[in-house]
Amino acid sequence: MANASLQGAQCSVLGIETSCDETGVAIYQGGRGIVAERLHTQAAMHARYGGVVPELASRDHIRRLLPLVREILDHAGLMQPDAVAYTAGPGLIGALHVGASVGRSLAFGWGVPTVGVHHLEGHLLAPMLEPEPPDFPFIALLVSGGHTLLVDVADVGRYALLGESLDDAAGEAFDKTAKLLGLPYPGGAALAALAQQGDGQRFRFPRPMTDRPGLDFSFSGLKTFAMNTLREAGEADIGADVARAFEDAVVDTLLIKCRRALAQTGRRRLVVAGGVSANRRLREGLAAMVDDQGGSVFFPRPEYCTDNGAMIAYAGWRRLVAGQSDDLEIRAMPRWPLASLVG
Known part of the structure; x- marks a missing residue:
């Protein structure tokens, strides 16, 4: 430059x-x-x-x-x-x-x-465009249709990659699963809305790569798990329950990995950005998790x-x-x- x-x-x-x-x-x-x-x-x-x-x-x-x-x-x-x-x-x-x-x-x-x-x-x-922006350093979760990353941010331009998705990004998995459920494109927001009507106890999907050390992600298997659940259940009116199980699995996985990243680095601030950061259940879960640890979480406004x-x-x-x-x-x-x- x-x-x-x-x-x-x-x-x-x-x-x-x-x-x-x-x-x-x-x-x-x-x-x-x-x-x-x-x-x-x-x-x-x-x-x-x-x-x-x-x-x-x-x-x-x-x-x-x-x-x-x-x-x-x-x-x-x-x-x-x-x-x-x-x-x-x-x-x-x-x-x-x-x-x-x-x-x-x-x-x-x-x-x-x-x-x-x-x-x-x-x-x-x-999130720096918000009235109360975060101070450096912090951990950033970038979660969108094309990317899912955990980054240690020391300052502008000082980024250390901690973990990333090895296959589908979280937002991509949302869209693919929404398509299985017959929801219109783009499907992430539609799936989240449908999940609000679902029974969170009916199905439990796996939390990928949380049973091993590390901060990488894998979400493609959740789409396959949703497809198999729909096929095996053989019932017409289970879409909301599948949507809820899928969303819970993604949110829990992101929470677990963020908790690990904060513990591994000793950071107290978490920034969450990208299209999936607008998900209400994800925001609530991360806010509660960070608050329990005495830290702070920062989100951009939905339009950002x-x-x-x-x-x-x-x-x-x-x-x-x-x-x-x-x-x-x-x-x-x-x-x-x-x-x-x-x-």
């Missing part, structure tokens, strides 16, 4: 998020926070196919991105921002290229610095759990005021290990 910082921490940064199926834009200004933001979700478009279609996602980002940028600049009363941040990875390569190309081009045309942001760093720092431009604008601002910026290269990396980042 080039050493070209913003001139003053009060500067404004345009954030662009296009890693998958949300087109998110926002402006973060030092000392004020998020001054404008917009989000377009493609969920309805992909629902007819039962999942994200990468080519359609890329084309929709192309249609939506510049009008959304114009809209938030008008709302913020700016002719142009002081810098641009865009999601450089990980994600769908075509979708990433849209945001990267537009972000880099806008920055070049405006003559302002730009930085490619790691998507997971954006999620990890999203899913992909959004605000987290990219903020993460980019942190990088830029620290003196980091990119050269003219358009960066789009579908695979980008979080631990490879530097402060």
Whole structure:
């Protein structure tokens, strides 16, 4: 990265998020926070196919991105921002290229610095946008449709990976199980709603990889267990009970692993981010667990759990005021290990 910082921490940064199926834009200004933001979700478009279609996602980002940028600049009363941040990875390569190309081009045309942001760093720092943000250091659970990670966070850019999913991410397992239950895409929230009607005592699913040491996860087997339960029960009206058993298994597994991570590192603060962090039962369970241990837990507001431009604008601002910026290269990396980042 080039050493070209913003001139003053009060500067404004345009954030662009296009890693998958949300087109998110926002402006973060030092000392004020998020001054404008917009989000377009493609969920309805992909629902007819039962999942994200990468080519359609890329084309929709192309249609939506510049009008959304114009809209938030008008709302913020700016002719142009002081810098641009865009999601450089990980994600769908075509979708990433849209945001990267537009972000880099806008920055070049405006003559302002730009930085490619790691998507997971954006999620990890999203709770910093709340009125009571966490202090460093902390343990972060990043749990979404594409990723499930436990990270020891010493400071911005100082990340040590403690554990990750060896197969399906938790959110991916939610969506696949929801599809088995005939729920619409995206299925995570629909499954959680159905689980509220279920009998938590009827079925008990395994808590994967909790009977052995370590902090890695595995969720693909829970989908198979749900499929076998539905087949073997042979009853029509058990969907809510299966949904409840599945959700309980995922939540318990995440709680057990978070408890281990806090004990292993001696940290007292837990940050939970990503789409699955909006799950009510997970929030309640983690809050109770951390409180019992005399610690603190921090969540982003629900609209910042899913992909959004605000987290990219903020993460980019942190990088830029620290003196980091990119050269003219358009960066789009579908695979980008979080631990490879530097402060």
